Amino acid sequence: MVTITAPRGVTIRRAHGDNMRDTIERITEDLKELKKFYPIEISSKRIQRLRQFLICELNTLRGQPFHLYEQQEKVDYLLIKNYLERELRELELGSTRDQKTMPLLPFANSIVSLCEARATVSAMNPKDTAQQLFKMQMQIDETVSKINNNYTQFDLNKSSAFRAANIVGSLKGHLQEWFDFYKGYDPLFNWWVSAPYQAVKKLLDIIEKAIREKLVGIEPGNEDAIVGQPIGREGLLAELQAEMIPYTPEELISIGEKELDWCMAEMKKASKSLGYEDWHDALEHVKNDYIEPGQQTQLVYDLMQEAISFVEKHDLVRVPPLAKETLQMFMMSPERQKVNPFFLGGECIIVSYPVESMDHEAKLMSMRGNNIHFSRATVFHEMIPGHHLQLFMNARHRPYRQLFDTPFSIEGWALYWEFLLWNDDRFKKTPQNRIGMLFWRLHRCARIIFSINFHLGRMSPQECIDLLVDQVGHERATAEGEVRRSLNGDYSPLYQAGYMLGALQIYALRKEMVESGRIAEKEFHDRFLKGNCMPIELARALMRDQELSPDFKTSWRFYSL
Structure with a gap:
C-alpha cells in the first residue's frame, strides 16, 4: 500500500499500482485452470462453476477504490471488468445455443457425467458403466434413425445442426480420454466396458456424419464445405x-x-x-x-x-x-x-x-x-x-x-x-x-x-x-x-x-x-x-x-x- 495525504491532514490509503496487474494475472491463471479442469463446454457443472467465478470476481472488483488508482491502473480496472462481463455474456449465449442442439444429443449428458466422474476420480462400477453405455447406444441409434427417416421433425436450422455435429466431435475426444484412463489398468473395466464403448464410439461417428449430411447439407467427402455459425444481431x-x-x-x-x-x-x-x-x-x-x-x-x-x-x-x-x-x-x-x-x-x-x-x-x-x-x-x-x-x-x-x-x-x-x-x-x-x-x-x-x-x-x-x-x-x-x-x-x-x-x-x-x-x-x-x-x-x-x-x-x- 502507498500512503497519501488528503486535504485537512486526512490520511487515506490507496491501492499499490501493481494490485490491478496482480488481479489480472491471477484471474488469467484461475480461468485457465478452471477451463482446463472443466473442459467440456456443454457441461452444466462447467457453466455453473464459471458463472460463479465470474460473478464473484466482478463483485470483488466493484469494491475496489477506483478513484484512488492512477490512470494506467484505472484502465486496467476497466479492461478486466469488461473482460469478465464479456466472458459472462458469452457463457450465457453459448449455453443458450447449446440447448437448441439437445434434441439431437440425448446421450450427451451421460458422456459428460462419465468424463467428469473420471476427472474427480469418483468410484466407478464397471458393470453399471457398461449399462450406461448400452443405454447410450440405444439413444444414438434411435436418433440416427429419426435423422435418416424424417429429419424434418428436428426444428433446427443449419447453424444449430452444425454446432451439434461439432459437439459430437468434441464428445468423442473426451470419451476417448475417459476410456484410455481406465483401459488396461482395471481388469473388470476391460471385461465389462470395452465392447459397449467400441459400439458407442462407432455410433458417434455415424451420428456426426448423419447430422452433417442430412441436417447441415454437407455432401459426403466434402471436407472443404463452408457452413459457419451466425450469432445473430x-x-x-x-x-x-x-x-x-x-x-x-x-x-x-x-x-x-x-x-x-x-x-x-x-x-x-x-x-x-x-x-x-x-x-x-x-x-x-x-x-x-x-x-x-x-x-x-x-x-x-x-x-x-x-x-x-x-x-x-x-x-x-x-x-x-x-x-x-x-x-x-x-x-x-x-x-x-x-x-x-x-x-x-x-x-x-x-x-x-x-x-x-x-x-x-x-x-x-x-x-x-x-x-x-x-x-x-x-x-x-x-x-x-x-x-x-x-x-x-x-x-x-x-x-x-x-x-x-x-x-x-x-x-x-x-x-x-x-x-x-x-x-x-x-x-x-x-x-x-x-x-x-x-x-x-x-x-x-x-x-x-x-x-x-x-x-x-x-x-x-x-x-x-x-x-x-x-x-x-x-x-x-x-x-x-x-x-x-x-x-x-x-x-x-x-x-x-x-x-x-x-x-x-x-x-x-x-x-x-x-x-x-x-x-x-x-x-x-x-x-x-x-x-x-x-x-x-x-x-x-x-x-x-x-x-x-x-x-x-x-x-x-x-x-x-
Whole structure:
C-alpha cells in the first residue's frame, strides 16, 4: 500500500499500482485452470462453476477504490471488468445455443457425467458403466434413425445442426480420454466396458456424419464445405459492447460500403494511369506480374528490408535491433493454403506459394494471388512495422494485457500502416503498387460487409465468396479460402471487421494526437505499442489522459457516416 495525504491532514490509503496487474494475472491463471479442469463446454457443472467465478470476481472488483488508482491502473480496472462481463455474456449465449442442439444429443449428458466422474476420480462400477453405455447406444441409434427417416421433425436450422455435429466431435475426444484412463489398468473395466464403448464410439461417428449430411447439407467427402455459425444481431451487439464500438451492426455495414466506394474510385484512377478503362483488366495485369517458382522467398526478404529501412529512415517508429535480427520465414503447406491463401505473419512470416504437388490451376491461382504488388503490401503488414513489431513490443511492455487481445488493435495496427504508407509520398508507389494496395483495402472493406451480413443471417457463405470475387477481384479459390477462414469458427465474429474498423480508429486517434501537434508521430506509435492490447477507445483515454469512471461506457464516434 502507498500512503497519501488528503486535504485537512486526512490520511487515506490507496491501492499499490501493481494490485490491478496482480488481479489480472491471477484471474488469467484461475480461468485457465478452471477451463482446463472443466473442459467440456456443454457441461452444466462447467457453466455453473464459471458463472460463479465470474460473478464473484466482478463483485470483488466493484469494491475496489477506483478513484484512488492512477490512470494506467484505472484502465486496467476497466479492461478486466469488461473482460469478465464479456466472458459472462458469452457463457450465457453459448449455453443458450447449446440447448437448441439437445434434441439431437440425448446421450450427451451421460458422456459428460462419465468424463467428469473420471476427472474427480469418483468410484466407478464397471458393470453399471457398461449399462450406461448400452443405454447410450440405444439413444444414438434411435436418433440416427429419426435423422435418416424424417429429419424434418428436428426444428433446427443449419447453424444449430452444425454446432451439434461439432459437439459430437468434441464428445468423442473426451470419451476417448475417459476410456484410455481406465483401459488396461482395471481388469473388470476391460471385461465389462470395452465392447459397449467400441459400439458407442462407432455410433458417434455415424451420428456426426448423419447430422452433417442430412441436417447441415454437407455432401459426403466434402471436407472443404463452408457452413459457419451466425450469432445473430443480439450476439453482434454483445460483441460490439465488449469491443467498445458504439455503432450498430447496420452502421458498420454502411462504413464498409462507404470505404469500399472510396477504394473503388481510387482503383479506377490507378487503372487509367496504366491505360485500362476497366479496373478488372488492370487488376489482371497486376496479378500476372508474379515471381517465378523458387524466387518468392527472396522477394519477401527484400520487401521486409525495404519496409524496415523506410520507417527507420523517416523516424516513424522505434524498431528494436533484436526485432530486426530475429525475423524468420517459413513456407505454408498446400493443405493450409486452402484456409490461408495469402501470407501469415507475426513472430515469423509464413509464405503462401504453390508447390509441385498442386494441380496446374491451383498453382496459377496461388502465384497470381501472391504476385509482386499484393506481396509488397502484405509483407510490411505482417512483419515490421506491422504484426512482428507489435507482438515483439507486446511481449515486453505490460504483457499481462495480452489477455485483452482484440482484432481492432492487432489487425487494426497492421492495416493502419497501409493507410499511412498509402498517404506518404516518400513511400514510392507505381500504379501497379497502388492497385496491389487497393486490392487489400477493398478486401478489408468487403470483410466488414460480408462478415456482419453473414452473422445477421443476410448472406450465405456462397454470397460472401461471390462478393469477394465480383467486387474485390479475388481468384475464386482464394475467395473460398478467405470465407472458410472467416466463418469456420476459429475467429471471433467481429475479427474480419476489426481490420478496417480498427485501422480507422487508430487513424482517427492519430489525427487527434499527431496532426493536432500534441505529440510527435514516433512517440504516438511507441506509446500505442507499449500500451499493449485493449479496445482502442481505452488506448485513446490513455493518450488523452481522459477522466475515467468505474462505469465507463463506450461513446467515441470515430467515423462520420
